Amino acid sequence: MNAPLPPHLLSPQDTLADIDPQETAEWRDAFLALVATEGPERARFVLQELVRLARTQRVGWQPQLNTPYVNTVAAQAQPTFPGDLAIEERLASLMRWNALAMVVRANQAYGELGGHIASYASAADLFESGFNHFFRAREGVGEGQHRGDLVFFQPHSAPGVYARAFLEGHLTENDLQHYRQEITAPSAGAQGLSSYPHPWLMPDFWQFPTGSMGIGPISSIYHARFMRYLTHRNLLDCTNRKVWGVFGDGEMDEPESMSALTLAAREGLDNLVWVVNCNLQRLDGPVRGNGRIIDELERLFAGAGWNVVKLVWGSDWDGLFASDLTGALVRTLEGTVDGQMQTFAAKDGRFNRDNFFGQSPELAALAQGMTDEQIDRLKRGGHDLVKIHAAYAAAAAHKGQPTVILAHAKKGYGMGTAGQGKMTTHSQKKLDDTDLIEFRNRFNLPITDEQATSLAFYKPAEDSPEMQYLRRHRQQLGGYLPRRQTACDVLPVPPLASYAQFALQADGKEMSTTMAFVRMLGTLLKDATLGPRIVPIVADEARTFGMANLFKQVGIYSSVGQRYAPEDIGSVLSYREALDGQILEEGISEAGAIASWTAAATSYSVHGLAMLPFYIYYSMFGFQRVGDAIWAAADQRARGFLLGATSGRTTLGGEGLQHQDGTSHLVAATIPNCKAYDPAYAGEMAVIIDAGMREMVTEQRDVFYYVTLMNENYAQPDLPAGAAEGVLRGCYVFRSYQGNVDARKGLISSQNSVTLMGSGAILTEVVKAAEQLAIEGLDVTVLSVTSWSELARDGVACEQRALADEEGVDPGTPWLAAQLAATSGPVVAATDYVRAVPETVRAFIPEGRKYITLGTDGFGRSDTRAALREFFGVDASHIARVARAALR
Ligand SMILES: Cc1ncc(C[n+]2csc(CCOP(=O)(O)OP(=O)(O)O)c2C)c(N)n1
Ligand SMILES: [Mg+2]
Numbered sequence: 111m112n113a114p115l116p117p118h119l120l121s122p123q124d125t126l127a128d129i130d131p132q133e134t135a136e137w138r139d140a141f142l143a144l145v146a147t148e149g150p151e152r153a154r155f156v157l158q159e160l161v162r163l164a165r166t167q168r169v170g171w172q173p174q175l176n177t178p179y180v181n182t183v184a185a186q187a188q189p190t191f192p193g194d195l196a197i198e199e200r201l202a203s204l205m206r207w208n209a210l211a212m213v214v215r216a217n218q219a220y221g222e223l224g225g226h227i228a229s230y231a232s233a234a235d236l237f238e239s240g241f242n243h244f245f246r247a248r249e250g251v252g253e254g255q256h257r258g259d260l261v262f263f264q265p266h267s268a269p270g271v272y273a274r275a276f277l278e279g280h281l282t283e284n285d286l287q288h289y290r291q292e293i294t295a296p297s298a299g300a301q302g303l304s305s306y307p308h309p310w311l312m313p314d315f316w317q318f319p320t321g322s323m324g325i326g327p328i329s330s331i332y333h334a335r336f337m338r339y340l341t342h343r344n345l346l347d348c349t350n351r352k353v354w355g356v357f358g359d360g361e362m363d364e365p366e367s368m369s370a371l372t373l374a375a376r377e378g379l380d381n382l383v384w385v386v387n388c389n390l391q392r393l394d395g396p397v398r399g400n401g402r403i404i405d406e407l408e409r410l411f412a413g414a415g416w417n418v419v420k421l422v423w424g425s426d427w428d429g430l431f432a433s434d435l436t437g438a439l440v441r442t443l444e445g446t447v448d449g450q451m452q453t454f455a456a457k458d459g460r461f462n463r464d465n466f467f468g469q470s471p472e473l474a475a476l477a478q479g480m481t482d483e484q485i486d487r488l489k490r491g492g493h494d495l496v497k498i499h500a501a502y503a504a505a506a507a508h509k510g511q512p513t514v515i516l517a518h519a520k521k522g523y524g525m526g527t528a529g530q531g532k533m534t535t536h537s538q539k540k541l542d543d544t545d546l547i548e549f550r551n552r553f554n555l556p557i558t559d560e561q562a563t564s565l566a567f568y569k570p571a572e573d574s575p576e577m578q579y580l581r582r583h584r585q586q587l588g589g590y591l592p593r594r595q596t597a598c599d600v601l602p603v604p605p606l607a608s609y610a611q612f613a614l615q616a617d618g619k620e621m622s623t624t625m626a627f628v629r630m631l632g633t634l635l636k637d638a639t640l641g642p643r644i645v646p647i648v649a650d651e652a653r654t655f656g657m658a659n660l661f662k663q664v665g666i667y668s669s670v671g672q673r674y675a676p677e678d679i680g681s682v683l684s685y686r687e688a689l690d691g692q693i694l695e696e697g698i699s700e701a702g703a704i705a706s707w708t709a710a711a712t713s714y715s716v717h718g719l720a721m722l723p724f725y726i727y728y729s730m731f732g733f734q735r736v737g738d739a740i741w742a743a744a745d746q747r748a749r750g751f752l753l754g755a756t757s758g759r760t761t762l763g764g765e766g767l768q769h770q771d772g773t774s775h776l777v778a779a780t781i782p783n784c785k786a787y788d789p790a791y792a793g794e795m796a797v798i799i800d801a802g803m804r805e806m807v808t809e810q811r812d813v814f815y816y817v818t819l820m821n822e823n824y825a826q827p828d829l830p831a832g833a834a835e836g837v838l839r840g841c842y843v844f845r846s847y848q849g850n851v852d853a854r855k856g857l858i859s860s861q862n863s864v865t866l867m868g869s870g871a872i873l874t875e876v877v878k879a880a881e882q883l884a885i886e887g888l889d890v891t892v893l894s895v896t897s898w899s900e901l902a903r904d905g906v907a908c909e910q911r912a913l914a915d916e917e918g919v920d921p922g923t924p925w926l927a928a929q930l931a932a933t934s935g936p937v938v939a940a941t942d943y944v945r946a947v948p949e950t951v952r953a954f955i956p957e958g959r960k961y962i963t964l965g966t967d968g969f970g971r972s973d974t975r976a977a978l979r980e981f982f983g984v985d986a987s988h989i990a991r992v993a994r995a996a997l998r
Contacts (some may be wrong), residue, residue, distance in 0.1 A: 175409040179402070179443045181491060181501075182419045185428045188500040193242055197579045198495050201277075202238045203553035204568060204576070206231060206524065208276055209269035210541070210549065211565040212289045212303075217539045218565075223290045224305070228522035228535040229358065230270035232389040232492065236356055236517055237263075237270055239498040240385075242580075244506060245354060247588035251597060251718035256588050257348070260716060262330045262355035263592070264387065265306035265321040271592065272303050275315070276569065277580055278590050283567050309594055309715075310745045310783075317594045317716065319745035322738050324364025327384070328705045329742070330355040331370045333716065334382040334512070336709035339667055343690050345642065346719050348381070352506065356385045359403045360392025366739075368410070370702055374512040375415025377669050382512040383505045387492060389521035390448040390455075393536045399449030404516045417511040421501040422518040424489025430476050438472035455520040455531030459486030492519030524552045598714040601640055601722070601807040603800065609633035610796035616826035624755050624819040626792035626826070628657050630799065631724060635664055635692070640722070643807070645710040645750075647694045647725040649703040655726055655755050655821075658683040665691030700727060704736045708743040711750035711814060720807050722750060729754025729818055730771035737777055744781045748814050749806040751799070757788070757818035758942030759966035760978035761871040770970030772944045778816045779899035779950065786816040787897045788941070789837070790873035793829030794896050795819070797837045820871045822975065837894075839925045840901035841867065843932070844894035847880050853887030863889040863935035864993045865959075869896065872942045875979060878986035883993055890993075891933040898947050901926045905954035924954040936960035936996035940984050960996050964989060 128134050145153045164171040213225035230237075240261070248258030263271055269289065275281040285303060288295035292302030292311055304311040306321035318333075320326030330353050337348035361367055374382055388404050390396055397403045404420060411418050423431075430439060446454075446466075454462055459482030467477035467485070477485060491497045498517070505513035521536070522529035528545040529535040541549070543563045549555075550562040557568055570576045584590050607614065610633075613626045635641045652658055661683060668687035676685045694710075696703040703725055709716075710723035732754050733740060740752070756762045759772035778786035785802070789795040795817060802815040829837075836842025849862060864883060868876030873894055880890040895901065904925045911921035923931075930937065937959050939948035945965030955961040966982040979985035983992075 208273035230267040324366030332705035371414035421491035424494030492517035613792035667691040711748035729757035733777035766972035847884035879989035
């Protein structure tokens with residue numbers, strides 16, 4: 111029945127044979143005597159000395175990262191349970207029931223709605239322990255008030271969180287009836303409950319969007335680190351606050367889940383606790399059917415430097431382990447792989463007596479005193495409130511390291527033959543009458559057969575001991591949770607001219623928009639009020655973008671200061687790390703940097719302290735590389751700047767196919783609260799940054815800005831008077847060129863005007879094309895497009911209003927159409943992005959005007975800018991050629 115672990119999962123010493131048992135016994139006895147007489151500290155010393163000797167003798171000994179397959183907190187070391195166990199168990203049962211009823215009801219009504227029962231069924235006790243004893247809510251943002259813990263909830267266990275909010279009185283029965291029906295709920299006077307935690311959809315409730323596996327875990331690490339940053343920079347004392355994350359064992363397979371473990375350990379984030387619900391199953395089947403996920407995660411986390419607390423067995427196993435004098439029980443468990451353990455979970459007590467305890471006479475003897483029912487009810491650690499509390503308490507008290515609690519559970523716990531431990535349990539959302547009554551019995555729910563089969567929600571009387579207990583415990587922990595709050599300070603933004611005059615009146619000076627941005631940022635950082643709230647973030651590219659001067663100016667954040675003399679110590683650009691350093695240098699981890707940005711960009715809500723992050727990166731490694739994380743940040747209502755530098759497919763010259771971004775503006779346009787700009791000139795960029803800052807930290811709107819920057823140096827004109835509105839709305843008339851009168855006489859076509867539009871670096875090619883065409887006798891108007899997506903949104907909004915045809919509502923004219931109204935001739939648009947970007951505004955080109963788009967479709971490649979622009983057909987001569995052709 112039990113398969114031993116495969117050899118590659120064993121450490122080298124596991125495979126060694128005992129060739130002299132008598133000698134082994136002597137060593138063993140000597141060691142046990144040492145522990146007994148001298149105590150564990152002395153024993154540890156001697157072991158360490160032996161290890162040192164083994165290493166000097168090159169015996170090839172390696173430490174084992176796995177501890178035995180039992181609880182880390184020994185029964186004797188458990189603190190007294192500080193609650194009323196019976197009440198908490200009843201409460202957990204009620205949460206289970208209401209969560210189950212919510213999902214099954216929704217699916218009875220509309221079979222397509224989906225939802226999950228089995229995950230929360232396995233996690234209910236893990237959630238409840240947190241709610242009753244550990245998760246601190248925000249009391250307020252005043253002096254001395256606790257600002258609350260951060261809790262990341264496993265997304266598909268959301269029904270459990272709704273069930274609790276229902277008992278706490280924050281959601282109504284009507285709301286529960288509209289689980290997964292956000293759109294239709296309001297017409298029934300209810301709040302629709304989103305499928306997963308979505309701050310965008312439930313802005314007063316959910317804080318952290320976790321629906322996409324892996325993003326919750328990495329985000330929780332960077333949020334915990336950001337709390338340290340706020341503390342060390344003396345902006346906000348976060349020392350007594352924690353970040354809790356409840357995640358699935360399957361979710362640990364996501365690269366994002368794992369990628370920042372060493373950062374958490376390196377930074378000593380003892381304000382971070384992960385609870386990994388090791389129910390041994392994911393969606394399709396076992397997480398590690400042929401191994402043990404708890405062992406694997408223990409090795410991984412321990413190796414990464416985390417404190418690991420294994421929560422494997424419930425209290426009723428304590429007696430079994432104590433009676434197991436031969437060690438047969440632990441040995442058998444360690445020889446049982448998860449796939450088998452899942453089968454044991456799915457079967458009844460009788461099966462387990464025969465097939466688990468029946469494996470050896472020693473085990474059979476252990477089970478002798480138990481009925482089949484008792485065997486069936488033997489709890490895994492993740493279902494035992496006392497053991498969970500002990501593990502959480504150990505985690506909360508642990509200093510110097512983040513903690514992971516590996517909680518062993520049964521998926522679909524209590525769903526009986528309908529779902530517990532079943533391969534298909536993840537997606538089960540229907541239960542028949544017998545299953546419902548069995549569930550009721552299993553958890554002693556105070557409901558009738560009729561209530562059970564009709565899936566009646568159950569709420570005890572307000573003055574019942576359960577409800578009083580629930581309220582009292584939450585009061586002691588500062589209030590209810592999750593609750594998303596937005597009260598924060600309003601930050602003033604300095605006048606634009608005070609930091610960007612050089613850009614607004616550039617007077618033809620050559621510079622790149624990246625250089626202009628960095629210069630503006632350097633000045634903004636000096637602003638007494640806003641400056642300290644700015645969070646510059648880089649992913650090992652500060653030098654690429656000419657930001658090295660900021661190292662010295664504001665320092666790089668380091669939780670340990672700088673413990674070395676930097677090689678470039680005498681330089682004005684010296685690499686300076688400091689405890690109160692301001693720059694977050696995330697190394698080569700765009701996933702980490704975007705998580706860091708999200709933490710800063712949501713600080714206004716998570717901490718009640720407005721911060722303003724500027725994350726500057728290679729634009730290719732943003733929406734394309736970590737697009738889902740940006741989507742989650744949008745869901746979390748982030749406010750901040752993303753700066754896609756070296757943007758476009760032809761401005762980056764030699765870097766080639768995997769560095770040249772031709773699509774980020776296309777993706778950015780799909781995110782409703784992202785305002786994306788592709789300015790050509792420093793003056794335009796300055797106006798955009800100014801407006802963005804005001805919108806986000808002064809007016810406090812839930813938008814974020816994506817601004818692309820280039821590294822190409824060219825002459826920067828003054829921002830034309832009155833252009834600011836157009837810059838923000840998406841375009842303005844940059845310049846008009848009168849066709850050369852002599853040349854005009856020679857033109858064959860009767861049409862002699864053309865309109866050119868361009869954005870970003872390609873605007874310079876458009877301008878050159880316009881100059882050429884004017885020499886040839888054409889009248890040319892050039893529109894500088896700063897945002898295709900804003901133009902498209904504005905156009906669509908006008909179109910929608912026109913279609914709605916509501917009385918008294920003026921649909922308005924799309925901004926683009928209005929700008930083009932004063933121009934004539936065919937319209938040619940060129941960008942450094944795929945043609946689909948300028949295509950988004952085709953509908954708003956005035957009727958009868960030809961519209962031709964040029965872009966950089968296809969893979970990028972390396973060559974000079976000139977060669978690339980010619981290759982993609984976005985250089986001046988091609989633009990001019992197309993304009994001429996359009997006139998024919
Ligand atoms: C990025 C991503 N991929 C896939 C999914 C779909 N999905 C949701 S839950 C789940 C299985 C989760 O298993 P586990 O983490 O073990 O949680 P459990 O339900 O077992 O507690 C999957 C595949 C998702 N939400 N996000
Ligand atoms: Mg699982």
